[in-house]
Amino acid sequence: MLAAKGVRKRRVSGSGRTWPVYIVFLCMLPGLLHYLMFRIGPSMMTAILSFTDITGVPNTPWKFIGLDNYREFLMLQNQRDLQRAFSRTIMYSVSVTFIQNALALFVAVVINNKFIKGRNIFRAVYFLPVILGVTIVTSVWKLLASIDGPIFAFMQQVLNNPAPLFANFTYAFPAVIGIQIWMYMGYSMVLYLAGMQNISLELYEAGYIDGCNEWKSFRFITFPLLWPIITVNVLLALIGSLQSFEIIYTTTQGQFNTTTLGMMVFATAFGGRGATAGGDSIASLRQGYAASMSMILFLGVFAVTLFSQYVMNKRGGDN
C-alpha cells in the first residue's frame, strides 16, 4: 500500500502514468523564472523603489528616504503643475474610453447588418492601424500635419491657428486623443463584432415580428446581450488609456500641454521633455521619484477599475 503510494507520488497525477514530475517541472522552470524575474518581480519592486532615491545613473549610491518622494510629488511640487497633469490624464482617459467605445459599437452594429457586402474588408481596414503600430501611425499623422499638408492647411484657414499641429498649445492634446481613438477604434470594434456573432438571429426575428425597428432591436436585444463585452471593452480602454503615453511620446514628447501622468513617469525615469506638466525635462533620471508617481498612478487605475466595474455590473443587473 505504502509502496504503491510512493510510486504514484513520483508520477504526475491523473488516471494513467505519464512523465515524472521533476522533468515536467524542469521544462517549465525557464518560463516560470523569466516570469518571476521580469514580470511579477519588477511589478512588485516598484513599490519598494518608490521609497528610495535611486537614479537611472549606474553605480551611484542610493538609500531609503521614506515617504519623501510621495511628499514631494503630492505636496511640494508646483500644485498647478500637478493638477494640470491629473486633469489631463482624466480628460485623456475619459474621452478616449467613451468616444472609442461609442464609435466602435456604432460601427460594429452598422457593418454587422446582413445586407452589408464586403464586411471583412471594412473590418480589416478599420483594424489596420492596430497592426501598423504607434510609430507608423503617428508618422502618418505627422506627415498629414507637416507644412502644407492637409491638416496644416485646415488649421490655417478654418481654425486660424498657424502653429503646426504637434507644436500647438491648443490643439496638440485633442489631436493626440484623436489619434489614440483612430488607432484603437478597430480593436474595440472587432471585439464587439465577435460578441454580436453569439447573439441568436431568432431573437431579432422575434423582435421583428413584435414590431421592433432597427433602433429598438439594438436597444432591447443587441445592447443588453452585448453588455458583458461592453464592460470588458470599457475597462480595457480605461486601464489602457490611463497609463498610455506611447502616442504622446511619439508625437509631442510631452511638450505643448500634452503631458499626462504616464508620460511624466516615463520622462522622469528615463529622460524626456514630459517630466513636468509644462513639458520640461529633469536632468538626473530620478527613478525612485518616478516609481512613487507610478505607484500613485497605479492606485488611481486600480480605484477607477474597481469603481467602474462596480457601476457597470450594477447597471448590467438593471437591464
Add this chain to the structure above:
Amino acid sequence: MRTAGSKTVFKFFCYFIAFLFLFIYIYPLFFAFNTSIRTREDYLRNPMGLTTTWAFENYSTAWGMAGFHNYIFNSVLYTVIATGLSLMLSMLVAFPLSRNYIPGSKFLYYMFLCGIFLPSGMIPLFQLILNLGLYNTRPGYILVMTGVNSTSVFFFYNYIKGLPRDLDEAASIDGCGYFRYVFTCVTPLILPALTSMGVLTMIGVWNDIITSTIYLVNPDLYNITRGLFVFQGNYAFDVTIRAAGLFIVAAPLVLVYIFAQRYIVDGIMAGGVKG
C-alpha cells in the same frame, strides 16, 4: 411597421457610415503613399494633389539615408528570437498547468493570470537590466521583450484543455520523452493557437518603440521603428522621403496582416474577451 422606402434609406445610411469610416481610415494612408511616390518639386507645387510622378527612387533614397538594412537586420533578429522564446516558454508553462501535472497548478495558473492586470514595473526592470550589465545590449533588449506573455499562457491553457489526455498516456507508455512529446506531438495540435499568439507577439516586438527607447542607446542596435522615429526627426522637412521611409517599415506588417488576418482576430478575441 417599416416600409420598403425606409428600408432603402436605412441601407443607404449604413453604407454611407461604412464608407465614411473607410475614408477616414484610408485617406491618411493614401496621402502618405501618394506623397511617397512624388518628387520634391511635384510635392511642393501642390502638396495635396494627386501625384504626377512615379518617383520610386524615394524608397531607395530613404533606405540609404536611414540605413534601414541595419535596422531591419536588428528587428528581424529581435522579433524571431523574442517570439520564438516567448512561444516556447509559454507553451512549456501552459501544458503542465492545463493538465494539472504539477502540484499547485491552480495557484501557478492564477499567478500567470495576474500578469494581465499588474502594472508593468518599468523602473525596477530597468534597474535589473542595468545591474546585470545588459543595458544597451542585444541580449538585454531581447530578454525584456521576450515576456512569458500571460495572454499566451492563458490561450494555450484553454486550447490544450481540448486535447485528449489519453494521448499523453499513450506517448509516455511508448517511451516518448516529455520534451520530445511537447514539441513533436502537442505543437502540431495547437498550431492555430501558436500561430495566433506568434503573429501577435511578432507584431508587438516589431512595433516596439518604448522599450527600445529605454534600453538601446547605440544606433547600431536600434530596431526598425526606433530607426524610423529617429529618421523622421532628422529629415523633418523632407516630406516625400519621410513618407517613403514609413512605407518601407509598414510593408512587412501589411504583408503579415494580409496573410494572417484570421489568426490575428482569433488572438485578439481570446486576449480581449476572456482575458
